[in-house]
Amino acid sequence: MTKEEIFALITRHAGEVIPRLEQHAFQWTDSLRALGANSIDRSEIVMMTLEAMELDIPLSETIRAENIGELAALLHGRQAGVQA
Amino acid sequence: MNVFAGTARVDVEKLAMHRGLDMTRFSNLLMKEKTVALPYEDPITFGVNAAKPLIDALSPEEKDRIEVVITCTESAFDFGKSMSTYFHNLLGLNRNCRLFELKNACYSGIAGLQTAINFILSDVSPGAKVLLVATDISRFMVEEGGEGLTEDWSFFEPSSGAGAVAALISEIPHVFQIDVGASGYYGYEVMDTCRPAPDKEAGDADLSLLSYLDCCEKAFLEYQKRVEGADLAGTFGYLAMHTPFGGMVKGAHRNIMRKIAKARPAEIEADFDRRVQPSLNYGQRVGNIMGASTLMAIASAIDHGDFSSSQRIGCFSYGSGCCSEFFSGVAGRDGQSKLRAQNIAAHLDRRYELTMQEYDELLVTNNTVKFGTRNVTLDPDFIPQARTTHGRPTLFLKEIKEFHREYDWVS
Incomplete structure (x- = not known):
């Protein structure tokens, strides 16, 4: 998956978890926290994205990402065969 | 086993409104009330009051x-x-007795339980019993002008409780029979939440949540490896998990049911109501009682579940830092009636409900019994209604004399 595809997955899941974000024009620098997602919402969005990517990594590794763009880059780098 | 959850409580919805929290977000906590430790209550008073009836x-x-x-x-x-x-x-x-204390954040109660079970199973002293006392209190103090009221704090203030669970562990299981050897444990070093100074709780709520979710899955997978034929959806009549707040348990249940049992969202919701909710009832009224939390979830499951036929309970404990364990045991009709005889729900009802003003005063008053206090006499006239609220002798801290704590039975 490309970073752009992963970004699209994250934002789609963000809209599912927090319906008022469905129509939001997401930027790479947007932070889920700043958009009003609490820690449970954020974990849910990450879990749904990992599942869609069929990626099995510890959720706690994703804590380093400060915004959606960084999260997409981090998950992209953890896919098998992808050089981070 | 028995639960003692103090003499005073606050309604967390009123607290959330008082703090101006976003109520739609707040409902995700799945919290109703929490116990608040009064200045003359400490981990000893909670523990003794829990153990005394046993x-x-x-x-x-x-x-x-x-x-x-x-x-x-x-x-x-x-x-x-x-x-x-x-x-x-x-x-x-009896003085011919081993006395010691265990720490591993919220995992301590289960670390103690497993230590006790192993002592019994080793059969080095046939007929002996272990008294297990898991007891924890939270210490919330408002730092003037600090950044205490962050989003994370807004989750943790309404959910941090105080309470103790006491249990007698012996070769005759009256309430809950542990499945011998059926344990999956999982731990690693992580800096999620901690108490780095005597009166401070610190941490990263996000990291703690994620670590809890990771551990829940890994510990169950290890359990499954060791217990032939174990199946998350089919083996357990009930699930009882460490409950920082109900919403976290709901998230963890959703995660493992989706990943391990491959269940669909509607099935997961129904499964949560049927198998998990009974274990949450006490936690929702007491708050997070750390080391005693998983044991209280087990008590809640046994008190509120249907045990007309014996049921296996899948239990999960997580302690920050971190260590976790998924294990199981069986309870039946007799165990349920034994536990119900302790009247835990009625005990929770009897706790005195603090007004927001009393609660806020307490955050400041809490400062009077700091860690390391050498001498102090506690004021029995502070919220006196709480002292007799249970209508039976209740132990309270009377004074600290040259670091030694002295207690009083009040009725």
């Missing part, structure tokens, strides 16, 4: 066979002296 029900011969007292806590007030020594004295136990 000890009083023993014959002198049975009582003399208590050969180990294990305290499980992250709220100790001394680095060296173990709280087990106070329990031993206040409950009048």
Whole structure:
């Protein structure tokens, strides 16, 4: 998956978890926290994205990402065969 | 086993409104009330009040066979002296007894339970019993002008409780029979939440949540490896998990049901209501009681579930830092009636409800019994209604004299 595809997955899941974000024009620098997602919402969005990517990594590794763009880059780098 | 959850509570919805929290977000916590420790309550008063009915029900011969007292806590007030020594004295136990204390954040209660089980199983002293006391209190203090009221704090203030679970572990399981060897454990070093200074709780709520979710899955997978034929959806009539707040348990349940049991969202929701909710009822009214939380979830599941036929309970404990364990045991109709005889729900109802003003005063008053207090006499006229609210003798801290804690039975 490309970073752009992963970004699209994250934002789609963000809209599912927090319906008022469905129509939001997401930027790479947007932070889920700043958009009003609490820690449970954020974990849910990450879990749904990992599942869609069929990626099995510890959720706690994703804590380093400060915004959606960084999260997409981090998950992209953890896919098998992808050089981070 | 028995639960003692203090003498005072606050309604967390009123607290959330009082703090101006976003109520739609707040409902995700799945919290109703929480116990608040009053200045004359400490981990000893909680623990003794929980254990007393169990000890009083023993014959002198049975009582003399208590050969180990294990305290499980992250709220100790001394680095060296173990709280087990106070329990031993206040409950009048036999001096031929091992006394010690265990710490591993919220995992302590289960670390203690497994230690006790192993002592019984080793059969080195046939007929002996272990008294397990898991007891923890939260210490919330408002720092003037600090950044206390962050989003994370807004989750943790309404959910941090105080309480104790006492249990007698012996070769005859009256309430809950542990499945021997059926344990999957999983731990690693992580800096999620901690108590780095005597009166401070610190941490990263996000990291703690993610670590809890990771551990829940890994510990169950290890359990499944060791227990032939174990199946998350089919083996357990109920699930009882460490409950920082109900919403976290709901998230963890959703995660493992989706990943391991491959269940669909509607099935997961129905499964949560049926198998998990009974274990949450007490936690929703007491708050997170750390080391005692998983044991209280087990008590809640047994009190609120349908045990007309025996049921296996899948249990998960997580302690920050971190260590976790998925294990199981069986409870039946007799165990349920034994536990119900403790009237835990009625005990929770009797706690005095603090007004927001009383609660806020308490956050400041809390400062009076700091860690390391050498001498103090507690004021019995502070919220006096709480002291007699249970209508039975209740132990309170009377004074600290040259670091030694002295207690009083009040009725």
